[in-house]
Amino acid sequence: MSLVQKSLKPTIKWAFVQQVLAGLEHKGMDSQPLIKQLGFEGIQSHEGLMSVAQFNLLSQAIEDALGDEMLGFALTPMPKGSLFFINKTMTQLASLKEAVEALNQFYGLFNGGQDIFTLQKNEPTQLVLNFHNDLQARSPYYMQRLLLATYKQLCWLVKSKIPLEGVEFSCPIDDSLSELQFVFGCEDIQQGKRCTLHFRHNILSTPIIQATQGAQLFSQKANFYTLLWPSLETLEVKIRLLIGEDISNGFPSLDTLAKQMAISAATLSRRLQAQGIHYQSIKDDIRRETMEALLLHSKLSIKDIAFRLGFQDSSAFSKTFKHWYGITASEYRSQQNL
Numbered sequence: 001m002s003l004v005q006k007s008l009k010p011t012i013k014w015a016f017v018q019q020v021l022a023g024l025e026h027k028g029m030d031s032q033p034l035i036k037q038l039g040f041e042g043i044q045s046h047e048g049l050m051s052v053a054q055f056n057l058l059s060q061a062i063e064d065a066l067g068d069e070m071l072g073f074a075l076t077p078m079p080k081g082s083l084f085f086i087n088k089t090m091t092q093l094a095s096l097k098e099a100v101e102a103l104n105q106f107y108g109l110f111n112g113g114q115d116i117f118t119l120q121k122n123e124p125t126q127l128v129l130n131f132h133n134d135l136q137a138r139s140p141y142y143m144q145r146l147l148l149a150t151y152k153q154l155c156w157l158v159k160s161k162i163p164l165e166g167v168e169f170s171c172p173i174d175d176s177l178s179e180l181q182f183v184f185g186c187e188d189i190q191q192g193k194r195c196t197l198h199f200r201h202n203i204l205s206t207p208i209i210q211a212t213q214g215a216q217l218f219s220q221k222a223n224f225y226t227l228l229w230p231s232l233e234t235l236e237v238k239i240r241l242l243i244g245e246d247i248s249n250g251f252p253s254l255d256t257l258a259k260q261m262a263i264s265a266a267t268l269s270r271r272l273q274a275q276g277i278h279y280q281s282i283k284d285d286i287r288r289e290t291m292e293a294l295l296l297h298s299k300l301s302i303k304d305i306a307f308r309l310g311f312q313d314s315s316a317f318s319k320t321f322k323h324w325y326g327i328t329a330s331e332y333r334s335q336q337n338l
Contacts, residue, residue, distance in 0.1 A: 010049035016176070017043075017050055017058065019141035023072025024062050026135050034061055073142045074110040075132055082106075083222065087153065088215035090208065096154055097204035100127065103150065116146070124165055125203050129195035140171040143195045148183055149222065151197055156218055157208045165198040166190060213246065217293050236277055243286060250310040251283050288324065295333045302329050 021031040035044055038057060043050055050058070063069055068077035086106045090099045100119055107116035111132045120126040129146050131137035147167060155162050166188035173180060173191050180189045242260050243251060258265040272279060287309055294305045306317030321329045 010051045010054075011179075012050040012052065012055050013176075014043060014048060014050065016141065017055070019139060020055075020058065020062070020071065022135065022139060022141065023068075023070070024066060025072075027066060027072045029065060034058075034065060037061070070110060073136055073139065073145075074107075075112050076110050078110045084215060084219040087219050088212055090153070090157055091210045091212040091215055093208055095204065095208060096157065096206045099154065099157055099208060100204070103153075117150075119204075124201050125199040127197040127199075138171075140169070140173075140176070143169055143171055144176075144180070147195055147197055151184065154203070156214075157210045158206050159209055161185065162203055162206070163200040164188075165200045167198065168192040168194055168196040170195050217289060220293055221289060235271055235275060236282060239279070239282055240286065243282075247286065247290065247310045248308050251286075254279060291321070291329075295329060296336050305329070 024031050024034070035041060038054075038061060040050070040054065040058070042048065043054075059071065062071045063080065066072050066077060067080065068074070069080055069083050070078045086102065089106075090102055093099055093102060100117060104115040104117055104119075108114055114130065114132055116130055116132075118128040118130060120128065127150070129143065136142045147169075151162070151164070164184060164186040167180070167184055167186055168190050169180075170193055171191070173189060177189060181187055238261065239257060242257055252260075254268055255265045258268040261268065291305065291309055294300055294308060298305075300308070302317070303314045306314045309317060311317040311320070318328060321332070325332055327335075
């Protein structure tokens, strides 16, 4: 199943969605008009499930309504583009120790200058989440978002899954235990007195190897990275990481990927087939994601974007784009930037 297919599968409980809306309501805004505007009344009334794609739309709508990338949970609003800034900044640092310190300084800007994490530098490393208001301290969503997003950020920076010893939450987790185990890729998830990531070893000296160019896509697709990629060791994610962000010269062949993974091309093809994954689907997903990011967040011309995506000429790009979206790239950019 491709990343796009996974994003359309209803998996998120309405009770969790209500927690996400708490920041909006804490700021004095009624969430119902937003739910109606997005067409989610049916999910709400039947206590149904929301897909990750729908959850992403809701998160973006709350972000737009509040002008706050923290969706109302920080002491002061976090302007749009801030998460991209910190992700880009961290790619230029040397180690995860510096990345955690940068995260503390960054989040402190929106939480009264206070550190959001306490870093216990014993063996193994522990990262403890601090709270700065009652909303944060009683919100399972806030706890899960900060711990999960931070964990995935650190994994993304080193391009591999960092082994977890366990995760601790200071809120009830019985109703969401299996989901938490899935998204963290860790069986030992417990309720305790603190919110903590327990690592299996001292991770602080681990060097950062992520390229700066990847920050924009990672920031834009944060909900997909955190909720759909429980492990950076899955086959699809391994392939994506090997491909990287620069596809201007096209995609590597399966033979090339197999050599990089130290397996035969036949073995790689067999594993892809067994998991119902098509290499062409992965390439199409990457092209679409990169295409959207460049159209919406860059000033590059359509011709330059076509080159960045590995098309030989802009006419081939235009034909492919219209086949996927039903409109031209220029029309798409104009509609989205209204």
